[in-house]
Amino acid sequence: xxxxxxxxxxxxxxxxxxxxxxxxxxxxxxxxxxxxxxxxxxxxxxxxxxxxxxxxxxxxxxxxxxxxxxxxxxxxxxxxxxxxxxxxxxxxxxxxxxxxxxxxxxxxxxxxxxxxxxxxxxxxxxxxxxxxxxxxxxxxxxxxxxxxxxxxxxxxxxxxxxxxxxxxxxxxxxxxxxxxxxxxxxxxxxxxxxxxxxxxxxxxxxxxxxxxxxxxxxxxxxxxxxxxxxxxxxxxxxxxxxxxxxxxxxxxxxxxxxxxx
DNA sequence: ATGTCGCATTCCATGCGA
Numbered sequence: 001x002x003x004x005x006x007x008x009x010x011x012x013x014x015x016x017x018x019x020x021x022x023x024x025x026x027x028x029x030x031x032x033x034x035x036x037x038x039x040x041x042x043x044x045x046x047x048x049x050x051x052x053x054x055x056x057x058x059x060x061x062x063x064x065x066x067x068x069x070x071x072x073x074x075x076x077x078x079x080x081x082x083x084x085x086x087x088x089x090x091x092x093x094x095x096x097x098x099x100x101x102x103x104x105x106x107x108x109x110x111x112x113x114x115x116x117x118x119x120x121x122x123x124x125x126x127x128x129x130x131x132x133x134x135x136x137x138x139x140x141x142x143x144x145x146x147x148x149x150x151x152x153x154x155x156x157x158x159x160x161x162x163x164x165x166x167x168x169x170x171x172x173x174x175x176x177x178x179x180x181x182x183x184x185x186x187x188x189x190x191x192x193x194x195x196x197x198x199x200x201x202x203x204x205x206x207x208x209x210x211x212x213x214x215x216x217x218x219x220x221x222x223x224x225x226x227x228x229x230x231x232x233x234x235x236x237x238x239x240x241x242x243x244x245x246x247x248x249x250x251x252x253x254x255x256x257x258x259x260x261x
Numbered sequence: 262a263t264g265t266c267g268c269a270t271t272c273c274a275t276g277c278g279a
Contacts, residue, residue: 009279010267036268061268062278112279207265250266250279
């Protein structure tokens with residue numbers, strides 16, 4: 001089973017790229033972030049015509065997540081538990097068939113949190129605590145579980161081309177990284193770091209200042225695996241060339257392959 | 262390089278979020 005995640009930075013602007021990527025990569029499921037539209041405006045028909053199932057959790061203007069899959073997503077949950085007053089669309093979860101068993105999958109758009117001296121940063125940390133609490137509950141199910149998305153977290157200095165430039169940024173502050181470790185220490189395996197210690201592996205390059213041309217990137221898109229999923233991990237790929245396409249997203253897809261149960 | 266996008270409205274110029 002192949003599972004991918006991609007922050008598309010507006011699904012309506014990126015529909016062509018999205019269809020091209022689905023055809024090229026042939027994932028069983030693709031988690032999207034920053035669809036930037038309400039559910040009614042998601043280009044569902046075009047994607048369904050290409051043979052895919054679609055679940056969305058959108059909102060006007062900002063944020064919004066979706067899961068595109070070959071087989072229908074079951075047991076769908078929209079929104080992260082833990083704060084009924086939170087209206088930001090950043091979490092979508094469901095279950096996919098996997099041979100004789102299942103894989104539970106979530107599409108996550110974790111808050112950016114900048115600038116850190118505003119209410120945006122405590123919201124980020126609070127959201128991370130809610131995600132950790134929910135992940136603890138999901139892990140108790142002892143299923144193959146994949147929590148995939150834009151975490152807006154640079155886990156380590158080696159995950160940035162210029163780490164010094166990020167020391168005061170919400171993506172790299174010690175509290176942010178500590179909260180991310182609390183999540184992984186529940187027993188989740190960060191897929192890419194399970195397979196390589198290489199530096200220079202990035203998933204985001206800013207549109208500004210020629211960041212792509214200078215390879216001034218950061219690694220903030222991650223797939224976290226339960227033990228039952230990590231046992232089956234056979235490969236991880238960052239689909240870097242997508243950043244070189246015309247009118248690209250500022251993020252590229254990341255993809256894992258899981259062996260059959 | 263204060264360097265770019267995408268969205269929305271105040272709507273062809275500006276503010277916000279990233």
